[in-house]
Amino acid sequence: MKILFLNAFYPPHIGGGAEVVLRQLAEGLQRRGCDVAVLATGPDAGLQQQVQQNVRVYRAGLHNLYWHYTQQRPGRLARMGWHLLDRYNQRMRRYVRAVLALERPDIVVSNNLTGWSISAWDEISAAGVPIVQVLHDLYLLCPKDTMFNHGKVCTQQCGQCRFMRIRHAGASAQVAAVIGVSRFVLERVASHGYFPHASRYVVHNRSEANAEQRAPAARPVNQPLRFGYIGTLSENKGVAWLIEQFQALAIDARLEIAGRGKLDYEARLKALADPGKVTFHGYRKADDFMREIDVLVVPSLWDEPFGLVAVEACANHVPVIATQRGGLPEIIQDNLNGLLCSPHEPHSLAIAMLWLYLDADLRERLGRQARASVEPLLDRERMLDEYQSILRKTLQGKSIRHEPEPADHCPTPSVASARDR
Structure with a gap:
């Protein structure tokens, strides 16, 4: 099975738990004999390629106002402009197209779409490759991916979020299977009309924490x-x-x-x-x-x-x-x-x-x-079993009908290689 993982970042760029789990999946499935590649955004222009732990990793320079992996908070207008472009970032499709042509995967596992936008779905579907979408957050409902504003949880989409996500639920019809990292996130997104034709699964993230099962150290006496x-x-x-x-x-x-x-x-x-x-x-x-x-x-x-x-x-x-x-x-x-x-x-x-x-x-x-x-939740092999089972079922049983957005006419970028690190 040839698998392409798509995500906003990939280590050493870690935005949260999604990148930690994605690395476990990519390296674990590669060890199991799958042919795995990863496509993520990166800090440099163009398309760069390297190998990490036997996994081919492609990093695409982001076509937006700034790369979103930063500790510096851009100004409000810059953030608004960034999210407007991220509604449907046509220019990022060419990177997806280039890597699909190079890798020819059997299936694409799409994770956090921030930076890629749902344009990635259309490019993958145009290539005739089935999509499995993993939900790590609420990006498909909220550009900030949190549904949290002015110190409070949003109980429903505000007008701005509805505008920013006006086409997303319809576009999700081309997804063959969807995986929520919790029951909560799957049900929350699906309740807004997403993934009408997809098989639905919950696979909790796993951690390798304290693999040696060390007992807790005794608390120091008379210490806070x-x-x-x-x-x-x-x-x-x-x-x-x-x-x-x-x-x-x-x-x-x-x-x-x-x-x-x-x-x-x-x-x-x-x-x-x-x-x-x-x-x-x-x-x-x-x-x-x-x-x-x-x-x-x-x-x-x-x-x-x-x-x-x-x-x-x-x-x-x-x-x-x-x-x-x-x-x-x-x-x-x-x-x-x-x-x-x-x-x-x-x-x-x-x-x-x-x-x-x-x-x-x-x-x-x-x-x-x-x-x-x-x-x-500490059994990584069980998580790999669950993902492999879902990917096999998706390949065996899904035939997706879709009407993808037409591909843009920008030239396909070339790939620059980097040494294994």
Whole structure:
């Protein structure tokens, strides 16, 4: 089976959990004997090719106002213009066409379409190749992919999002199969009329966290309790809410924050935090960070599509406080491996932190139960089995009728090779 994966980024460019899981899939299926290639956007003009861990990786220079893998936040007008072009980016089709001609895949697994736009679907369909779409976020409903605005979750599409996505549900009719990384994200997108002819599946992301199954280290005696956050530093992730709630507690504890975000927002968070109580660590590897905290907090204000960091914490025997948003309740079960709180009850986060601070027995019990509760989500081979099964079924059973957009007449770009790294 020849497989082409399409995504916004590919490591070393990591925007979130989608890139981590995509690398596991690409390298894992290559080891299993599939012929795998990846197409992602990259920082350089033209089409570049390299080989990473025996996987052929193509990177296409983005035809838009800027490349979206950046910590610098562009101005509002630039962001608006970027999203307007991303409604249907005709110029990115030529890269898809070039790689399809080079690779001649049996099937394309489309992931995050940010930067590519749904024009990629039309180019793939024009080549007669079936499409499997993996939903990692809400991009197909919202240009920002979060459905979160002005500090609140959008219960429905606003007028701007409806305009930006006016053709998308119809275009999704050419997708043969759709995979949600959670039940929540699949049902949320499908409820807007997407994927009317597609077979539907849920395949939870898997983590390789704490592969050696190391037991948690004993907590230092007479040391402050260590709450932790790891992930993107952004408003929808609820980091400011976490800092405020933590600092309102008169307890002997510290808050450790790992991750990066847009530089202006990072500066706002650091101005909000008391350096005597809160430490910012920048990028950290998940396993290393989990061994240095006692409780992980996932304070998402938006509907988190899944929440791989919660799995990684449980794998390391760390209990989790998480919000009842999106796919997080598919991982964290109240009083089994953590506690659930709600942004609709602002003080519920502080209450959960205080509860685990005061009740050491509860904290230790949740930690003991945590790894077993996510054991199926630590089995990467099971995830590869599920994806292979879906791809085989799609190839065997799907014949898609479509009316793709006509291909543009731009010349097909040449490919520049890079050394294996």
